[in-house]
Each structure stands twice: as structure tokens, then as C-alpha cells.
Amino acid sequence: xxxxxxxxxxxxxxxxxxxxxxxxxxxxxxxxxxxxxxxxxxxxxxxxxxxxxxxxxxxxxxxxxxxxxxxxxxxxxxxxxxxxxxxxxxxxxxxxxxxxxxxxxxxxxxxxxxxxxxxxxxxxxxxxxxxxxxxxxxxxxxxxxxxxxxxxxxxxxxxxxxxxxxxxxxxxxxxxxxxxxxxxxxxxxxxxxxxxxxxxxxxxxxxxxxxxxxxxxxxxxxxxxxxxxxxxxxxxxxxxxxxxxxxxxxxxxxxxxxxxxxxxxxxxxxxxxxxxxxxxxxxxxxxxxxxxxxxxxxxxxxxxxxxxxxxxxxxxxxxxxxxxxxxxxxxxxxxxxxxxxxxxxxxxxxxxxxxxxxxxxxxxxxxxxxxxxxxxxxxxxxxxxxxx
Ligand code: PHB
Numbered sequence: 001x002x003x004x005x006x007x008x009x010x011x012x013x014x015x016x017x018x019x020x021x022x023x024x025x026x027x028x029x030x031x032x033x034x035x036x037x038x039x040x041x042x043x044x045x046x047x048x049x050x051x052x053x054x055x056x057x058x059x060x061x062x063x064x065x066x067x068x069x070x071x072x073x074x075x076x077x078x079x080x081x082x083x084x085x086x087x088x089x090x091x092x093x094x095x096x097x098x099x100x101x102x103x104x105x106x107x108x109x110x111x112x113x114x115x116x117x118x119x120x121x122x123x124x125x126x127x128x129x130x131x132x133x134x135x136x137x138x139x140x141x142x143x144x145x146x147x148x149x150x151x152x153x154x155x156x157x158x159x160x161x162x163x164x165x166x167x168x169x170x171x172x173x174x175x176x177x178x179x180x181x182x183x184x185x186x187x188x189x190x191x192x193x194x195x196x197x198x199x200x201x202x203x204x205x206x207x208x209x210x211x212x213x214x215x216x217x218x219x220x221x222x223x224x225x226x227x228x229x230x231x232x233x234x235x236x237x238x239x240x241x242x243x244x245x246x247x248x249x250x251x252x253x254x255x256x257x258x259x260x261x262x263x264x265x266x267x268x269x270x271x272x273x274x275x276x277x278x279x280x281x282x283x284x285x286x287x288x289x290x291x292x293x294x295x296x297x298x299x300x301x302x303x304x305x306x307x308x309x310x311x312x313x314x315x316x317x318x319x320x321x322x323x324x325x326x327x328x329x330x331x332x333x334x335x336x337x338x339x340x341x342x343x344x345x346x347x348x349x350x351x352x353x354x355x356x357x358x359x360x361x362x363x364x365x366x367x368x369x370x371x372x373x374x375x376x377x378x379x380x381x382x383x384x385x386x387x388x
Pocket of ligand 1: 102103104105125126127128173224225226253
């Protein structure tokens, strides 16, 4: 009798499992996210991870009638690791989309895997213009350096800045920032007196800042990848460049919301251009910042928004395809238009790159906290890197 009851229970249990106790494979889809959760770019991983978790909580984790499972892997910012993890996610986990990519070399290393496996690959962070041209399966929700460097060049030329020294991290996005800032500034009558570079992972800016001091330009234009801004700003102040009357202008990567509030007075008044500020004054952004901060106890930055919008693009595409991946999913990502916390966004169907407003901002103290306060908008900027 005991044994018979036991068997019945087992049978009932397995029936329960079959009839919905667990999710069957065909009722769920997986998204493979690869981020630098450790190493020098860990802040990018932390921001995007938090944004993905916020999106999952708000959306209920369902798209196209399926349960969506997100698998997050840490590549520590090492390209060989990114590529290996992408391979595993495609082959073993059968993900319908790859996403993340905290630095340009990590995105470029993965592009061939997206192409070969026909897996849509959503670049949420990396921002060198040509990344989208490295695979027809890449869709970008971050930004490009040409897109954000032109606005500050225009602003500088129109605001009595004649001589500029540029300083950029010595790799893809730095090349783009230098090239597009320079051409736009020169087109408007400005003069570039020197072009300086720092190593991608370099943290000591003292020698290069000494050089800038000696060159004594009207302004120094800077691009450094997210995570290096605070250290740079500290040394800019220590070397007395602000006191020497050298104006600092930058892309918003330098006055990154992730670190801005800890930079202190030296950051006040820095004019920069970018696509997202935590102070962006819309209802959609106010809700985003409030929800993000309630969940994480830190302020969202532009990386987080690339991650949040990337999830939206994948989810809306899954809604369209009812959970089918491959070419259908890619097609459903193209041409999406929506209101992001950053403002209006279009995923250009031809280039698969993000078209968005770029804002000119100034660092100000608002209610005791430092923010990039937007004071001018350049509407619907397509990546100028694609207009060659
Ligand atoms: C990049 O490697 O493409 C990159 C990383 C961080 C940034 C911008 C671009 O802030």
C-alpha cells in the first residue's frame, strides 16, 4: 500500500511537471549577455547589468509569449574571452541574441560569430563607428564617437575658443573622437595645435597634462572611455590646468554620471556633448532614474541606458517574431522607434545604428549634486562616421 501511494505520488509529480510545473524549452528563449563585470571596465558591466535587471523586473521577463532567460557572463574586458563566451552561448545555450560588449575590441572579436551563426548581436556600450559594419547581424543601442564629438566642436568654435589640443584614448573610439572633433572644429575656423594620446588602460595622466600646460591652448578636448573620468579630472585639477585658464571640453564619457558626483569643484563648468544625462528633463527619464536608484543605490549613466534600450529592442523584436530568432529577429529590430530615457531613438534600418538627439551640457551643482545640465539639443543625429 505504501509503495503504491509512493508511485502514485511520483506519477502525479511528473504529470505536474509536464503540465506546466516547469517551463518547457520551446516556451522560453535565452539572451546571452557578455559584459566586463570585473577589470578596468567593471563600472560598465555594473551599470548595464543593473539596467537589464530593471528591464526584466518591469517587463515581467516575457516577450513574444515566451519566458525570457538572460544569461550574464563576465569577460573581464578581454577580447579572447568575449569571443569564447559568445561561441559557448550560441552553441551550447542556443541564445536567440547576443548582447553587451563593453569595449570596441570585445565587440569586434565577436562580430564573426554573430555572422556565422546568424545571431543578432546588440551592442549596448561600444562606440567606434565602424563596429556596425563588422557584421550585418549587429544592431547598436549605445552611440558613436563621431555622433557626439561634432556637437562640442561646433560649440567650441562658436564660443571664442580658437586653439585646441586634443587628448584621446589610443584606440578605435579615441581615433573617431579625434578625427571628427578636429574636422568639425577646423571647418568652423578653429586651430588644432597638438593631438595627444593616452594608452587605453593608462591611469597616470600627469605627464600628458604637463605637456598640455606647456602648450597653453584655449581649451583641451578630451575623450576617455567610461571609468577613467574621475582620475583624469583629479589630475587636471592637481596640475592646475583649470587655474591656468585652459578650458576643459569633452565628450560626456569624461563627465560620466557614474563618477561625476565624486569629481568635486574641478568638474564645475565643464562643457561637453553626449546623448544621455541623468538630469535629462522628461517624465520618462525621471521615472527611469528613480526606479534605477531605488533598485541600486547609484545613479544610472549612459552605459545603463544603452543596456536598457537594448533589452527593449530585443523584447519588441521577440514580440514581433513570437520568439523566433535569426534573420526574422534581426529584421524586427531594424527601424524601431521609441522614447528612451535619453530622448527619441531610431534604429536606422539601413545602418542598424542608433539615431538620436545629442545634447550640449554643462556640469552644474543641482540640489547639492553634480549633473550634466543640458542647454542645447542637436536633433536626430545619424552617425557621421557612416556619411563618408
Ligand atoms: C569603446 O570601447 O567603444 C568605448 C568604451 C567606453 C566609452 C566609449 C567607447 O565610454
